[in-house]
Amino acid sequence: MHLSCVKTGANRLFDTISLWLLPAGLFFLLSALFLFPERSLQHKLYYALFSIPTLLALCVRPGELKPLLREPLVLLFVLFAAIALISLGWSGTEDSASSLAKRPLHIFMLFAGMTLLVRHRLEALQPVLLASALVALFGTLPALIEFFQHPPIDQRLIGGGALDNPLLSSHLFGFFSIYWLVLCMTCRDLRILALSGCALAVMCGLILTTGSRTPLLAMTLAAIWLACLRRDGRAKLLLAGLVVAAVATVLLFGQMILERGSSFRFEIWRMVLELISQRPLLGHGYDTSLALDPGTGYTLSEPHNFALGVLYDVGLVGLLPWLGLLGYGLYSGWRHRAQPLFVLASTLLMYGIGAGLTEGGGIMSRPKEHWFLLWIPLALIAALNIARRTGYLPRQVMQALAPEPARQLMADAQVIEEDGLGPKVLRLADGSFLKLFRRRRWFTSGSFNPYATRFANNSQQLVTLGFVAPRILGLYRFTDGSSAVHYQPLPGQTLRQALEQAPSAQARQTLTLAFGRYLARLHEHGVYFRSLHLGNVLVNQGELALIDVADMRILPSSLSLELRQRNLRHMQRYQEDRGWLFEENAAQLLTGYAEQASARAVARLERHIQVAKA
Incomplete structure (x- = not known):
C-alpha cells in the first residue's frame, strides 16, 4: 500500500x-x-x-x-x-x-x-x-x-x-x-x-x-x-x-x-x-x-x-x-x-x-x-x-473548404445524427463519416482548439496508447465558421445494443468482463471520457472502442480515484447501464477491472458498486 x-x-x-x-x-x-x-x-x-x-x-x-x-x-x-x-x-x-x-x-x-x-x-x-x-x-x-x-x-x-x-x-x-x-x-x-x-x-x-x-x-x-x-x-x-x-x-x-x-x-x-x-x-x-x-x-x-x-x-x-x-x-x-x-x-x-x-x-x-x-x-x-x-501533435491540418467543394463532399450523404439546428453526423457516399461542429461564441476554448481538431488529436493519441480509434481522413473549416472531421468509422454495434441482443446471461457476463478490462485500461492510461456510457462504446468481434472522442481528455498519468468515480457516476445515470453493470453483472465488471487497475482503484470501484446496489 x-x-x-x-x-x-x-x-x-x-x-x-x-x-x-x-x-x-x-x-x-x-x-x-x-x-x-x-x-x-x-x-x-x-x-x-x-x-x-x-x-x-x-x-x-x-x-x-x-x-x-x-x-x-x-x-x-x-x-x-x-x-x-x-x-x-x-x-x-x-x-x-x-x-x-x-x-x-x-x-x-x-x-x-x-x-x-x-x-x-x-x-x-x-x-x-x-x-x-x-x-x-x-x-x-x-x-x-x-x-x-x-x-x-x-x-x-x-x-x-x-x-x-x-x-x-x-x-x-x-x-x-x-x-x-x-x-x-x-x-x-x-x-x-x-x-x-x-x-x-x-x-x-x-x-x-x-x-x-x-x-x-x-x-x-x-x-x-x-x-x-x-x-x-x-x-x-x-x-x-x-x-x-x-x-x-x-x-x-x-x-x-x-x-x-x-x-x-x-x-x-x-x-x-x-x-x-x-x-x-x-x-x-x-x-x-x-x-x-x-x-x-x-x-x-x-x-x-x-x-x-x-x-x-x-x-x-x-x-x-x-x-x-x-x-x-x-x-x-x-x-x-x-x-x-x-x-x-x-x-x-x-x-x-x-x-x-x-x-x-x-x-x-x-x-x-x-x-x-x-x-x-x-x-x-x-x-x-x-x-x-511521439504522436502528441496532430498530423492532420485543418483546411479551408469553399462552398462548392463542400457541396461535392456531402453530395448524396445520409444523415446519421441531427438536432434542432440541423445535421451533426453524415454518412458520405463512400461510406466514410463527416462529423460537423457548429460555430459557437467566438471567444471560447474552441477558438484555440476546435472540436474537430480535438477529435482528430484524441483519435491519434488513442492509437499511440494502443487503443482502437477511427482513422482520420481530413479536417475542414467552412466559410460560416463551422468545422468538420472526416473519418473512417469503426465497424460494429454499441455495447448497449450488444447487451440488449445478447442470447444469454453468460454472453452478457462475457461482454461486461471485457468492458471492465477496457474501462480499467482507459483509466490507467489517463483517458478521461466525460460522456462515457454503453452507447458510446463500440463492440466489434470482442474488440472495444470509443465513439465521439472529441469530448475527452488524455492526462499524463493514470486517473485519480475521484475522476474514476465521476466516470462511474455518469454511467449510473442510464437505467439500463446501471442494471447491467452495477447489479446483474457487477462481479464480472469488478473482475475485469481488477485485471488492469491498481488495488486502490479496484477497492474504490467495489465500494461504489455496493453503494449503487444499496
Missing part, C-alpha cells in the same frame, strides 16, 4: 506540474517584464514556476528524458553548453563556475519544460501566448500615450514595467509583433483578424518610437520568411505591405531614426574580430569579460552580434553546434510549414536571427530579453518536433 501511495503522489505531482505550473511559468516568462517593476521577479518566477518544477517532473518521471534526448536541437544545445562549460578552464570570467553552470541548466529546463507542456497540455499553449501578447499590448499602451503627450529628451520610448533600455524593449515589441503578424496570416475568423491587425499596428508603432533600427531589419527578414512559408494570397499582400511600410517609415520616422547617426557597430565588430583572431579555434572562454571603446568615451561589454559573441567565447568549435541549432530550427519550420505552430515558432526564430545580427553577445544568460530572440523560439521548435514524433 505504501508503494502505491508513493506512486499515486508522484503521478499527481507530475500532472500538477505539466498541466498547471508550466503554463503559468511560461506566461510569466513572457509577460513578467511588462507586469512587474523589477526584472529580478522574472527570474524568480521562472525558477519557481518553470525551471525547478520541470526538474522535479524529470526526477519523478525520468522516462520523459528519453524523447527529449533524441531531439537534434536538444543534443546540439547540450553539445554547445558542454563546450562552453569546458572553456571555463581558460576563461577570464569573474563569476564562479557553479553560478555559470546554472545558466545552461536553466536553458535546458526551458527545452524540457516546453516539451512537457506541448506533449501534455498542448491546448494551453495558444491561450498562454495570446494572454502574454495582450499583456504586452495593454501593458505598454500607457507608456506610448505618455510618449506622445510628453516626449522624452532623446525621443526614444522605453516602456513600462521592468523595461529600462529602448533597444532591449524593442526586441520584446518585435517578438510580439511577429506573434500578431503570424496570427493575421493564419487565422480565418474576421473578428480575430481585425483584433490582430490593430494589435500589430500598435506593436509596430512601439518599435518605431524606440528609435531602434535592429528590430526593423529583423522584422523584415521574418516577414519574408513567413511569406515564403505561406505562399498564398496573404503572403503576396504581406510582401506588398513591406514595401509600403518601408516607404511610410522613411517618410514618418526617417528623421528620428537617421538622427541617431552611426552606432559604431562596424568599429565594434572590427575590434572584436581582432580579439577573436588571437584565439580563433577555442575562444577566450565562456563569460570572459569584454571591454570595448570604439570612440564613444565609455566602454561596451557586448560585441553587438550573437555570432561574434559565440566566436569570442568558445571559438569555431562552439560556433558549429550554435549554427547547427539555428539551421535545424529553420529547417524544422520549413519542413512542417503546414502546421501553424511551426510557422509561428520558426518565424520567431528568424526574427531572433535577424535581431542577433546587430545585437547581443552573451551566449548564455539568465532569463532576459535575449531569450526572446533565440532560446524561447528554439525551445518551442524542439518541443513541437518531439510532440510530433
Whole structure:
C-alpha cells in the first residue's frame, strides 16, 4: 500500500506540474517584464514556476528524458553548453563556475519544460501566448500615450514595467509583433483578424518610437520568411505591405531614426574580430569579460552580434553546434510549414536571427530579453518536433473548404445524427463519416482548439496508447465558421445494443468482463471520457472502442480515484447501464477491472458498486 501511495503522489505531482505550473511559468516568462517593476521577479518566477518544477517532473518521471534526448536541437544545445562549460578552464570570467553552470541548466529546463507542456497540455499553449501578447499590448499602451503627450529628451520610448533600455524593449515589441503578424496570416475568423491587425499596428508603432533600427531589419527578414512559408494570397499582400511600410517609415520616422547617426557597430565588430583572431579555434572562454571603446568615451561589454559573441567565447568549435541549432530550427519550420505552430515558432526564430545580427553577445544568460530572440523560439521548435514524433501533435491540418467543394463532399450523404439546428453526423457516399461542429461564441476554448481538431488529436493519441480509434481522413473549416472531421468509422454495434441482443446471461457476463478490462485500461492510461456510457462504446468481434472522442481528455498519468468515480457516476445515470453493470453483472465488471487497475482503484470501484446496489 505504501508503494502505491508513493506512486499515486508522484503521478499527481507530475500532472500538477505539466498541466498547471508550466503554463503559468511560461506566461510569466513572457509577460513578467511588462507586469512587474523589477526584472529580478522574472527570474524568480521562472525558477519557481518553470525551471525547478520541470526538474522535479524529470526526477519523478525520468522516462520523459528519453524523447527529449533524441531531439537534434536538444543534443546540439547540450553539445554547445558542454563546450562552453569546458572553456571555463581558460576563461577570464569573474563569476564562479557553479553560478555559470546554472545558466545552461536553466536553458535546458526551458527545452524540457516546453516539451512537457506541448506533449501534455498542448491546448494551453495558444491561450498562454495570446494572454502574454495582450499583456504586452495593454501593458505598454500607457507608456506610448505618455510618449506622445510628453516626449522624452532623446525621443526614444522605453516602456513600462521592468523595461529600462529602448533597444532591449524593442526586441520584446518585435517578438510580439511577429506573434500578431503570424496570427493575421493564419487565422480565418474576421473578428480575430481585425483584433490582430490593430494589435500589430500598435506593436509596430512601439518599435518605431524606440528609435531602434535592429528590430526593423529583423522584422523584415521574418516577414519574408513567413511569406515564403505561406505562399498564398496573404503572403503576396504581406510582401506588398513591406514595401509600403518601408516607404511610410522613411517618410514618418526617417528623421528620428537617421538622427541617431552611426552606432559604431562596424568599429565594434572590427575590434572584436581582432580579439577573436588571437584565439580563433577555442575562444577566450565562456563569460570572459569584454571591454570595448570604439570612440564613444565609455566602454561596451557586448560585441553587438550573437555570432561574434559565440566566436569570442568558445571559438569555431562552439560556433558549429550554435549554427547547427539555428539551421535545424529553420529547417524544422520549413519542413512542417503546414502546421501553424511551426510557422509561428520558426518565424520567431528568424526574427531572433535577424535581431542577433546587430545585437547581443552573451551566449548564455539568465532569463532576459535575449531569450526572446533565440532560446524561447528554439525551445518551442524542439518541443513541437518531439510532440510530433511521439504522436502528441496532430498530423492532420485543418483546411479551408469553399462552398462548392463542400457541396461535392456531402453530395448524396445520409444523415446519421441531427438536432434542432440541423445535421451533426453524415454518412458520405463512400461510406466514410463527416462529423460537423457548429460555430459557437467566438471567444471560447474552441477558438484555440476546435472540436474537430480535438477529435482528430484524441483519435491519434488513442492509437499511440494502443487503443482502437477511427482513422482520420481530413479536417475542414467552412466559410460560416463551422468545422468538420472526416473519418473512417469503426465497424460494429454499441455495447448497449450488444447487451440488449445478447442470447444469454453468460454472453452478457462475457461482454461486461471485457468492458471492465477496457474501462480499467482507459483509466490507467489517463483517458478521461466525460460522456462515457454503453452507447458510446463500440463492440466489434470482442474488440472495444470509443465513439465521439472529441469530448475527452488524455492526462499524463493514470486517473485519480475521484475522476474514476465521476466516470462511474455518469454511467449510473442510464437505467439500463446501471442494471447491467452495477447489479446483474457487477462481479464480472469488478473482475475485469481488477485485471488492469491498481488495488486502490479496484477497492474504490467495489465500494461504489455496493453503494449503487444499496
